Amino acid sequence: MNLGYACLTEGVMNTKYKTCRIKNVNYEKLAKLISHNLWSLENMINYNIENNIKLFRITSDLIPFGSNPVNDMDWEDVFRDRFKIIGDNISKSNMRVSMHPGQYTVLNSNTEDVVERAIMDLEYHTKVLEALGVGQEGKIVLHIGGVYGDKKAAMDRFIKNYKLLNENIKKHLVIENDDKSYSVKEVLKISEITNIPVIFDNLHHKLNKESSQENNSYWINECRNTWNKKDGTQKIHYSQQDPLKKAGSHSKTIESKEFLKFFNELETNDIDIMLEVKDKNISAIKCSNLITEDKDIKKLELEWSRYKYKILENDHKSYLDIRTLLKDKTKYPAIEFYGIIEYALESEGDKGSKTNALMHVWGYFKKQVTEKEKVSFMKKVYDFEKDKININRMKNILFKLAEKYNEKYLLNSYYFWL
């Protein structure tokens, strides 16, 4: 069983993706952007390896306009060596990677042109996986598409168009239930005819379950039967509703209790879980630590090193509670630990505790900074206390210092990102 996250990272150095406007596309620009993006991907993969994350979705934005004719570069040739280095790291570490074309890739469209572009888009995603040397267990996750006032015909059109696809695409393709049009029951019906493996998405199911009374486990088991050995371990998507946003919006972070309830109701551990959540890798590490068999408190201490200044900023009592909690090195109080973290992240610290955290972080530099930096920072603290500049500006200043003086401990801190 593996847990993973999608596309982007929070708080990991040198992992930003770049793109450009379609009107600005030219060969040289694309070469620069792709080179940069491959560097970011390489850094993400290395981060995953260091943090024992074995499931990962690669962004469709890796190659700007990857399936648009304006990009006529043979990028898989030009960057063959770069792909190979990344792909080798993926294979060596036993990482499973996937891709997921968005809602605008519609294979069952009633417009021929749109179908053609959808096929080009699937070809693009397949090329990326092939360039990395990813096998059949590396999946491309696709939704069924539109309804066009006649669902039966639309489903038939999906099946018909699927059959037109090349074998190398079909090898990677899997289908997923969505929150509006196609329920897991309907996706399974398509799978019955096409033998495409089905991804169960819990939040989509919650919002679009027809009148199904069966629980998640029932549908996960149904989907399980669509996965053949060569497709790898059954994969599902897990996300939680953001309580403040509209139905279907992914939550900021995965809430521990709700996740554990879902996890404990699973009838098998032989399953890969892709988390869809705003805080990305941060929740992936959290959830891994919540369910790991290897209950070593060092894992929580490492997490504490990343969270501590953010918790100090938000709620001093939580900060003290966690220090107490982690004193007994024979225990592994992950549930309590993340419970306090989640509580504290919901709190908003007052000016005093924000300043307190700022000064704690500043403590890393005060012996090595120049006199000029010192005077400048103290003036900024004064401005902050007088409400002349905001907290994010202060954090930016500290982050730049962390980069300049290469303070690894701070560079890994969630303080700058949460």
Add this chain to the structure above:
DNA sequence: TGACGTCAAGATCCG
């Protein structure tokens, strides 16, 4: 024709 969702580019405004 605008809303939907997502992210970064690009534009604009401010001190």
Add this chain to the structure above:
DNA sequence: CGGATCTTGACGTCA
């Protein structure tokens, strides 16, 4: 000038 805060863009469907 740097930094913060909008607005736009790229995609297709649906009301």
